[in-house]
Amino acid sequence: MSTRAKLGGICLLSYAIGVLLSPYFLPTDFLTVNVAPLFIDKLLLSAQHISINSDDALNNEENDVVELELPPMKYEAPYKQIIGDDDDPFHGVDIVLHRNGEPDPCMRQQQQQQSQLDGDASSFTLLEKMLERMGVITVDNSDDEAAPSTASNKESMSPLSQSILRSTEQFAKPLSFDSKYDLDATLTHAFATNTQSIFSNAQSSCGPTWEQDPTKPHYLDQVNENYNLLSSYSSLLKYCDMGIDRTPIQPDHNNLVRLAQVKSLPCTFHTREGLRVTSLSMLVELAREVKSDEGECEVGDNNEESDQQTCTSGNDSGDNARKELHLYAVSAGRVFMFAPKHVGEVFELPHVKGPQGLPVSLEVMSLTPRVFDIYNFFNRDESAAIVDKALKETSETHKMKRSSTGASGYNLNSKRTSENGFDTHGKEAQIVKRRCMDILGFDEYEESLTDGLQVLRYNKTTGYFPHLDWIDDPRKKEEHNFDSAGIGSNRFATILLYMSDLEAGDGGETLFSHGWPAGQAEEEHVQLDDAIDALRASGDVEGILKRDSWEEKMVANCRSRLAVRPHSSRAVLFYSQHPDGSVDQSSLHGGCPVITDQPKWAANLWAWNSIRGGFPGSPKNEHVVEKNRAANKSPENDQQKHATFINDKSDESMRHAQLFFQDTFWGNYGFDDPPLGINTFKGHKWHVRVDGEVIKSFTIGRDKKQEFHI
Ligand SMILES: O=C(O)CCC(=O)C(=O)O
Numbered sequence: 134m135s136t137r138a139k140l141g142g143i144c145l146l147s148y149a150i151g152v153l154l155s156p157y158f159l160p161t162d163f164l165t166v167n168v169a170p171l172f173i174d175k176l177l178l179s180a181q182h183i184s185i186n187s188d189d190a191l192n193n194e195e196n197d198v199v200e201l202e203l204p205p206m207k208y209e210a211p212y213k214q215i216i217g218d219d220d221d222p223f224h225g226v227d228i229v230l231h232r233n234g235e236p237d238p239c240m241r242q243q244q245q246q247q248s249q250l251d252g253d254a255s256s257f258t259l260l261e262k263m264l265e266r267m268g269v270i271t272v273d274n275s276d277d278e279a280a281p282s283t284a285s286n287k288e289s290m291s292p293l294s295q296s297i298l299r300s301t302e303q304f305a306k307p308l309s310f311d312s313k314y315d316l317d318a319t320l321t322h323a324f325a326t327n328t329q330s331i332f333s334n335a336q337s338s339c340g341p342t343w344e345q346d347p348t349k350p351h352y353l354d355q356v357n358e359n360y361n362l363l364s365s366y367s368s369l370l371k372y373c374d375m376g377i378d379r380t381p382i383q384p385d386h387n388n389l390v391r392l393a394q395v396k397s398l399p400c401t402f403h404t405r406e407g408l409r410v411t412s413l414s415m416l417v418e419l420a421r422e423v424k425s426d427e428g429e430c431e432v433g434d435n436n437e438e439s440d441q442q443t444c445t446s447g448n449d450s451g452d453n454a455r456k457e458l459h460l461y462a463v464s465a466g467r468v469f470m471f472a473p474k475h476v477g478e479v480f481e482l483p484h485v486k487g488p489q490g491l492p493v494s495l496e497v498m499s500l501t502p503r504v505f506d507i508y509n510f511f512n513r514d515e516s517a518a519i520v521d522k523a524l525k526e527t528s529e530t531h532k533m534k535r536s537s538t539g540a541s542g543y544n545l546n547s548k549r550t551s552e553n554g555f556d557t558h559g560k561e562a563q564i565v566k567r568r569c570m571d572i573l574g575f576d577e578y579e580e581s582l583t584d585g586l587q588v589l590r591y592n593k594t595t596g597y598f599p600h601l602d603w604i605d606d607p608r609k610k611e612e613h614n615f616d617s618a619g620i621g622s623n624r625f626a627t628i629l630l631y632m633s634d635l636e637a638g639d640g641g642e643t644l645f646s647h648g649w650p651a652g653q654a655e656e657e658h659v660q661l662d663d664a665i666d667a668l669r670a671s672g673d674v675e676g677i678l679k680r681d682s683w684e685e686k687m688v689a690n691c692r693s694r695l696a697v698r699p700h701s702s703r704a705v706l707f708y709s710q711h712p713d714g715s716v717d718q719s720s721l722h723g724g725c726p727v728i729t730d731q732p733k734w735a736a737n738l739w740a741w742n743s744i745r746g747g748f749p750g751s752p753k754n755e756h757v758v759e760k761n762r763a764a765n766k767s768p769e770n771d772q773q774k775h776a777t778f779i780n781d782k783s784d785e786s787m788r789h790a791q792l793f794f795q796d797t798f799w800g801n802y803g804f805d806d807p808p809l810g811i812n813t814f815k816g817h818k819w820h821v822r823v824d825g826e827v828i829k830s831f832t833i834g835r836d837k838k839q840e841f842h843i
């Protein structure tokens with residue numbers, strides 16, 4: 134062989150080694166997406182199995198092969214352990230991605246792309262072919278069994294598996310497929326950077342849904358400017374990380390795993406029913422489930438009849454039929470919201486355990502506002518226990534009394550004439566609260582995202598004028614930051630439980646002022662004046678409500694607009710925020726005056742989009758905190774202490790202890806619970822309760838850091 138040919142061979146060999154090793158030193162996404170996505174995909178997956186002819190071997194008749202030692206795909210083995218060796222569960226399953234709360238997908242994995250990958254799996258990649266032809270390498274195509282991770286493996290690996298694996302390799306920190314935080318990062322990375330190989334359209338519509346303030350650039354733009362990386366990523370990245378001014382800090386914020394290279398925050402992924410995908414095995418399980426489901430609609434079909442999203446491709450049939458796995462991406466720091474498409478649509482929630490194990494489901498009552506009936510949510514025993522406890526409550530802050538309104542303080546309002554109380558720690562209230570959070574898509578219960586269960590009583594003629602459950606503080610006068618479109622926290626969802634049976638005409642419905650009765654055509658809508666005329670003609674409120682009062686108007690609206698009639702064990706869910714945290718003005722609602730002698734009992738749980746006021750880590754309007762401190766309005770600020778409550782597990786009677794701040798349940802303080810670290814103040818009283826009884830009380834003393842043991 135001539136020297137020139139040898140030199141050429143050496144150059145090519147160095148080039149090949151460089152390309153093969155580069156993923157371990159360079160951001161491979163840049164190469165994979167910008168340069169030659171499919172090409173590099175395959176090369177990476179077969180990297181370990183390429184044998185390179187040595188220089189000598191080129192001259193050698195027998196053509197000895199020198200195995201090139203390359204870094205192993207370190208996650209391949211653990212990945213395969215989870216997905217199983219035989220058949221990749223993601224084969225035949227297309228990922229269909231939605232943004233939170235959106236019934237229509239923003240990205241859809243394409244079958245065509247899949248066959249492109251599968252179809253030529255046995256052929257060499259371009260570079261391999263080129264090098265082979267030049268005699269520089271031979272590609273090891275030996276028996277599958279003999280070399281279990283040879284080219285055959287890439288054949289058996291679906292594009293999704295390839296993308297997940299490749300993404301996992303990008304992270305500097307070791308990742309686990311069992312960690313939900315690691316999985317969020319890996320999946321976001323796989324979906325956002327490997328769009329060419331998984332999704333058909335890298336320029337997906339999965340970008341931000343909100344307007345970006347031009348004076349406050351997103352930090353991903355900065356990353357892009359500095360490294361020109363972003364052009365190779367999908368806009369999904371900016372959707373997942375809403376930026377520092379729009380990402381509320383959740384209690385588990387410190388556990389979030391930032392993406393490799395760009396260091397942005399990942400999305401979380403949920404099923405259509407709200408179940409959060411918390412491990413790779415769960416994703417595998419979901420893929421197997423959709424495969425075994427009898428698909429009813431065609432891929433790409435927005436069929437209203439089929440509520441299940443396990444469609445089968447119209448082009449394929451039998452074994453080749455493809456299924457869709459719909460995933461709902463939720464931006465970091467945000468909360469899952471259901472994505473209803475039409476009134477009457479049903480969401481079965483087998484993961485939520487109702488009373489006596491009954492199957493819980495939702496049925497869409499209205500799209501704007503977003504209102505759902507909840508079936509099998511609670512039962513008469515639970516509601517009887519809640520009412521009983523409310524009637525026996527004696528504490529000033531929690532007992533039943535005339536309701537107030539406003540962000541803080543006790544302000545009577547002439548348009549909220551009903552009574553209410555709070556149940557923070559009753560056994561049934563705790564069970565119901567946990568069930569509410571399960572329904573809303575939380576995989577872990579978090580006390581700081583809930584209020585106490587509010588118990589309501591409406592006697593004859595009393596009602597609650599239409600209002601938002603979202604607390605408005607437009608001039609940011611409160612210490613708490615309620616701006617949920619930014620980093621503040623506010624109520625995002627209400628679950629309302631009815632605990633009395635009221636007949637049609639008894640009043641007491643929950644009115645949604647911007648909604649219309651389900652199924653009513655626009656031309657059938659009755660406007661307020663006509664509704665008032667009809668009410669007066671009926672004589673139903675004659676002698677009960679004053680003419681032209683807000684109560685009379687409300688009853689008229691209740692008979693013409695979307696109104697939910699209370700009956701025992703009925704529950705409804707509605708949202709006060711849009712998925713991006715901004716207030717949903719269409720959620721305006723109220724409690725219609727009761728016009729019969731029987732009172733209406735109800736209860737509601739307000740869920741917050743992030744830590745609510747009073748809990749450690751809740752968002753603050755710093756200027757108000759400063760102002761109050763300067764005006765010495767909160768002298769305790771200077772007295773702030775850090776208390777840690779620890780259960781030493783030495784006293785058996787404390788096995789199921791709970792910690793309360795005055796009457797407010799704070800957290801579980803039992804044998805199986807971690808220590809509770811709390812910022813509190815000198816002189817504050819904390820109570821330990823077991824089965825509702827106060828067993829022990831602690832008063833915060835002078836030291837900056839204090840520990841309280843039971
Ligand atoms: O009683 C009702 O139907 C509605 C109650 C309500 O909206 C509330 O308490 O915030």
Ligand SMILES: [Fe+2]
Nearest residue numbers: 600601602722
């Ligand atoms: Fe309300």
